[in-house]
Amino acid sequence: MADKKNPFANLEEKFKETQKKPKKEKVPIDYKKYTKSFLVIFALFILLVIAFANIYVVKEGEFKVIRQFGEIKDIKESPGLHMKIPFVQSVTTVPKYQMNYKLSEAEINTKDKRRIIIDNYAVWRVVNAKEMITSAGTLVNAGSRMEEFIYSVVRSELGQLNYNEIINDENSSRGSLNDQITTHVNELLKKDNYGIEVVDVRIKRTDLPEENEQSVYNEMISERQSIAQKFLSTGDADKRRIEAETDRQVREMLATAKKEAAIITAEGDAEAAKIYNQSFSKDPEFYSLYRTLESYKKTIGEDTMIIIPSDSPYASILSGSLE
Known part of the structure; x- marks a missing residue:
């Protein structure tokens, strides 16, 4: 019944029990231990920073010149990662491309x-x-x-x-x-x-x-005109030479052609005379008629009027009373 009347009775009992328990002693903080750990971490961090700061990359198309105390120690030209000595060496870049x-x-x-x-x-x-x-x-x-x-x-x-x-x-x-x-x-x-x-x-x-x-431009123009005139003069001389040579060749060709034509004509006349002689010897009357007709061809044109006696050989042939 008492529990029902005081609802905080249980809490009071638990509080009293906790008060009766012995209290833990406070452990002092070891500042030296933490300081040492911090210094180690800080040192590692500094070392990493220094390491990364002294790593350099050689790219394609460049030289990396490593100097030590101002003197050239090495030159890298193959692409890749390299490291220099901190505080001792320095790196400069020289282009290798055109x-x-x-x-x-x-x-x-x-x-x-x-x-x-x-x-x-x-x-x-x-x-x-x-x-x-x-x-x-x-x-x-x-x-x-x-x-x-x-x-x-x-x-x-x-x-x-x-x-x-x-x-x-x-x-x-x-x-x-x-x-x-x-x-x-x-x-x-x-x-x-x-x-x-x-x-x-x-x-x-x-x-x-x-x-x-x-x-200078005026001089160049004058020089070009002189060269052009020289070409024109040379062209005219060549033209006259070619024309003279052509005329000479034409004259030679005409002379040769006339000579050959005369020879052919003479040979033709000789052959014709030979044929005439052979024909005359075989049929004198026909040959006489042929010569008469040839004379008609040469003397009488289309509109030619002639007056001849009736007993003329021409009249007998024209009248068709040839005996």
């Missing part, structure tokens, strides 16, 4: 003493990164040195040609000229161990300075 180089415009004197402005470009690449760095230091310096060589060779090659030969692809063989320039520049670069190679040198444009552009 690059375009726009050269500065330059004035050059041709063989015929004309000044022209040349605008050209080069396609080049690094073939030996160590030689390039040793000789030039940087890619920019290597390009500048290459430009000096190209200018020197272009000036030398074009100085041996006339202006018309340079601007006329047919006469100057521009493709061959470009190849010669490329070959000579590579010889100079290889001789000085620059570690770079010129793939191609192309002349894009050749212009005249403004101050003498018009005079």
Whole structure:
């Protein structure tokens, strides 16, 4: 009955029991242990960061230059992952692919003493990164040195040609000229161990300075007119020679034909006379009649009127009273 009157009696008993149990002692925290673990984790993290920071990738079409205390230690060019020594080595990239180089415009004197402005470009690449760095230091310096060589060779090659030969692809063989320039520049670069190679040198444009552009054009027009007149004169001379030769051949052919015709006519007349003689000997009267008819053919036309005696041989034949 008491339980029914006090519904919290059970809770009070449980609370009293828990109060009677002995209390656990508090264990002190070992800060040294946690500090050591933290330092280990932090050290591992730092090592990972350093490791990842010193991993480098060599891509296709590039050199990786590894320097140690400023000196070139190694050069990697095969694609893949590599690692450098932290704080000791450094890595720089040098392109291995082909690059375009726009050269500065330059004035050059041709063989015929004309000044022209040349605008050209080069396609080049690094073939030996160590030689390039040793000789030039940087890619920019290597390009500048290459430009000096190209200018020197272009000036030398074009100085041996006339202006018309340079601007006329047919006469100057521009493709061959470009190849010669490329070959000579590579010889100079290889001789000085620059570690770079010129793939191609192309002349894009050749212009005249403004101050003498018009005079050169007038001179070119005059020269073309002179050449045209020379061709016309040569053509006229050839025409007269061909006509004279043709006339001579025609005269020779006509003379030969007349000679052959005379021979054939003579042979025909002789053969006809022979036949006439044979016919006369066989039938004199018929031969006389034939000759009379032949004379009619030659003397009497379609509208010819003749008056002859009735006893004339002509009259006897025409009247049909031939005996």
